[in-house]
Amino acid sequence: MIALMPLSGMAQGDPERGEVIAYTCSGCHGIPFYKNVYPTYSVPKLGGQNQEYLISALKAYREGTRKHATMQAQAATLSDQDILDVTAYFVSIGENGS
Amino acid sequence: MNRLNFLMGMVMTSILSASMTSPSHAADGDYRRGLEKSQVCQSCHGRTGNESLQPSYPKLAGQHEDYLVHALKSYRSGSRQNAVMAGFAGNLSDQDIADLSAWYSRQDGLQDLEVE
Numbered sequence: 001m002i003a004l005m006p007l008s009g010m011a012q013g014d015p016e017r018g019e020v021i022a023y024t025c026s027g028c029h030g031i032p033f034y035k036n037v038y039p040t041y042s043v044p045k046l047g048g049q050n051q052e053y054l055i056s057a058l059k060a061y062r063e064g065t066r067k068h069a070t071m072q073a074q075a076a077t078l079s080d081q082d083i084l085d086v087t088a089y090f091v092s093i094g095e096n097g098s
Numbered sequence: 099m100n101r102l103n104f105l106m107g108m109v110m111t112s113i114l115s116a117s118m119t120s121p122s123h124a125a126d127g128d129y130r131r132g133l134e135k136s137q138v139c140q141s142c143h144g145r146t147g148n149e150s151l152q153p154s155y156p157k158l159a160g161q162h163e164d165y166l167v168h169a170l171k172s173y174r175s176g177s178r179q180n181a182v183m184a185g186f187a188g189n190l191s192d193q194d195i196a197d198l199s200a201w202y203s204r205q206d207g208l209q210d211l212e213v214e
Contacts, residue, residue, distance in 0.1 A: 022211065026211045029211050030210065033162070036168075039168065040164075041167070042162035043162075043165070044161060044208075045165075045208035046211060047209030047210060049156060050153045050154070050156060052153035053150075053153065066179075067177065067178075093211060094209055
């Protein structure tokens, strides 16, 4: 069973499919120093973030326990598989060092 | 003439207030003091914020300074709910938050997404 697991270890999900899903995300998270407004702060960097943290954040937005109008709306469109895949893509950015 | 002075005064006031509330001035932190204050944080997030004790804890290294400020203030106010972070952030002053955010944002770690 261990041999069947991906070499990257913890990461689950399909980062290639995740990259397609992440197209929408990059509209805010892919623009350096892009600002959230009211209140104003830079939208967080996601590349290389821990996958389990990203999964819990997206699910909290989807369930409404973490509040942010845009993120709640975006997360509401994501299935569990979508969340696995898109977060696998975010993790892969850190691994590539890009 | 009085009217002109009044208008000029209004313009100067709005320029000043805009510069004072800009995000680059909001977090006036000292990263060296941030490192000193980060002893508790380090036990879960690591010294640079790039070594999480558990994968469910976020990396902090290289995160945007003003986002870290926002996150800590949200935990402190309770608008962002997390039992562990509420306990820690509740004890932080604005200056503590600025200093800690200055430290972790200056470490190597997180990356921006690339737009292709």
